[in-house]
Amino acid sequence: MTDVAAAVDRLIGGDKATLARALTAVENAYPHAAELLEALRPHTGCARVVGVTGPPGVGKSTLCNALIREWRTRGHRVGVIAVDPSSPLSGGAVLGDRVRMHEHDQDDFVFIRSLAARTNGGGLAASTAGAIVVLDAAGMDCVLIETVGSGQSQVDIAGVAKTTVVVSAPGFGDEVQALKAGILEIADVLVVNKADLPHAEQTARQLRIMLGLRDAQRWQPPVVMTSGHTGQGVDQLAEALQEHHDSIVTDTPAATQTHTVADLLRKLASEDPYVRHLGIEFITGGSGHASVRMRVQPSHISFNGTCHGGALFSLADAAFGLASNSHGVVAAGIDAHITYPRAVKVGDVLTAGAVEETRSRRFATYRVIVTRSDGATVATFTGTVATVGGARPGAPQ
Amino acid sequence: MHANGDGIPAKVLVTKIGLDGHDRGSRVVAAYLRDAGMEVIYTGPWQQIPAVVALTQEEDVDVVGISSLATDHLIVPKLMRALRDAGLAHVRVVVGGIVPDDEVSMLHENGVSKVFHPGSSREEIVAAVQQLAEQARCERPEI
Known part of the structure; x- marks a missing residue:
């Protein structure tokens, strides 16, 4: 009996021998190959x-x-x-x-x-x-x-x-x-x-x-x-x-404007030391929305053996920060709340998508959904920003 | 076809360790095994032992063939230890080339499955490697 789940854990944990044998299983279409690929897909x-x-x-x-x-x-x-x-x-x-x-x-x-x-x-x-x-x-x-x-x-x-x-x-x-x-x-x-x-x-x-x-x-x-x-x-x-x-x-069928907003957001993400430290990658964004991605690393794990809530918060917050700064004016978070309905493991690939829900001259609110590659929602986040500055230099108007 | 019992071609690493660069023999043997339906990873000479271990693992081969014409067989025991330490004890190792008769038993004692001397026929080599590959497949962890 092949324990696919244990093999998946070893493979994600970086075990080269398991990686080699998994490739052989796929190459030779061994009986457990399909189950293995299915279990790996969320990662x-x-x-x-x-x-x-x-x-x-x-x-x-x-x-x-x-x-x-x-x-x-x-x-x-x-x-x-x-x-x-x-x-x-x-x-x-x-x-x-x-x-x-x-x-x-x-x-x-x-x-x-x-x-x-x-x-x-x-x-x-x-x-x-x-x-x-x-x-x-x-x-x-x-x-x-x-x-x-x-x-x-x-x-x-x-x-x-x-x-x-x-x-x-x-x-x-x-x-x-x-x-x-x-x-x-x-x-x-x-x-x-x-x-x-x-x-x-x-x-x-x-x-x-x-x-x-x-x-x-x-x-x-x-x-x-x-x-x-x-x-x-x-x-x-x-x-x-x-x-x-x-x-x-950033392949979105939007006007040139979106591409320039996406360029701004990519630049902001690439210049953010904390986002880079956590290995968060910018995927796409536009006026009032942004999405980012992160693979859960061993350093993101808490003493309970699952992904630390702070790491999930950071991922959601990165999407929130980018979406709220997509209008070309400087916005700062003043409140946020997160719910974690599902545990997350090392190797899971998570995507956080932030969407603007309301926006006034002074305040704006956002909802962020964090999903695993298999589509499961692992966290929901709501946040509010205040507009604290004027136009960001170099931002598209 | 010389595929294994499960219809999957045997996978063999053909390599040379040590300082000897006479690689004609290893090329001929690689071609024998290919023509017998096996999948052969060929590296060329002057491989270091840790690199051979890494290749054996990454490529998940069944058999490692070491060609030795100038005393490099004397470092094969070191390779055998390194393979065992890496959890690759199921992999069969064969040595071909110039091995003095009184050193063959030393290789066997260190876990080498087979030593081929000059004059070994194509049929002999292919049959032995095929059989050893099947043994390795049976012992190897499924995943």
Whole structure:
């Protein structure tokens, strides 16, 4: 009898052996895999999932290695799924992607797993989506997926990654042509790798021209030049990934005004030492509303073994503070009340959404609902602010 | 097909520890196992023992194959201890390459399942690794 609940607790607590076995269970569709994934789902939603694809030989693995290094310098925990092809004849596979990532083998905050594509033809293993759930629940800030070298139509990656990176390289002239037919359409970020080689700029120019032929879209994929080998440009790639991540979390069909309010709120959240200390992440916001997210850490736990009420209050209060400061004038909380109908555990991913209920010249009231990833309400909060200052410098009017 | 009894391919780490860089043998064996339907993690030479333990755990392999041509088999007992300390006692370890006859028993005493000498056939290697993988699968914790 497999104790799925105990395994979930160990996995969320950071046990690598359980993480490895959970990935195997998902990969091989063991009988308890579905139950396990269901139990892990409430703990997911925090990881940014980045897929890397492109023709064989453009340096995907080496680029992934450099990107992991860049993310580690930014303090992120990184999970990697490296997919290699299986032989259509024997079913066997040699999984060699991690050869190029070996500098991270002994890093406790990097977990690399090789998957054979087995019979799946879309450039991924069939179990990839499940593996992402497992790594996300295990607390990875970033999940990186390297596909098998893809030519034109292996576009499965766009279905599972939040951000898709399509990698090319100079000297792949015909492959650049091929890109436009298939995988160019799925690119959120385009990379010209091996930028230390001649003609890299020319390859980048070709890609920019092809992108220019497309209909104008809300997100225009940038073309970033990198060298996975020297590390050149990898910080710009990380920035481009961050910008795309920000663009999807604030993806609201509102007018430009909302986007500028969201920009203000993101800036306020990023400049708030307390919010950053607790690991609270801004998701979205606009005039009179805001939502934020937090994964419950071991340091958020009280002596009762569940999430400390103060931590929940802080999360709700962060959403409250942002929503009440969304009008461009400085507002300060003067009263708040919270109810905790449900206990919260380590590893739970919580979202707090604040909505304005009343607003006068002097006062405004807000209701905040804190939910777990499975939709359960874990806290409700009401708060009042007083307008204490004039217009905030730099705020949209 | 040489999948395990449950239809799932055996997963094998093929690696080299120590300072010897002669990796032709390990590449040939990796190809044998692949062609027999197994999934092989291949690392190249000069791996450190803690890295091999980390890979064995992260990749959740059934068998670790150590290629040794220049006395690196003498540090295999250290690897066996490190695997046990990491809770990976169910993983089977095989050594292939140049191992003097009077040192084979030392490897077995330290938990090595099988030693392949020069001249071992493809069939012999594949069959032994397959059988050891099935044993490891039976002993490994489910989750």
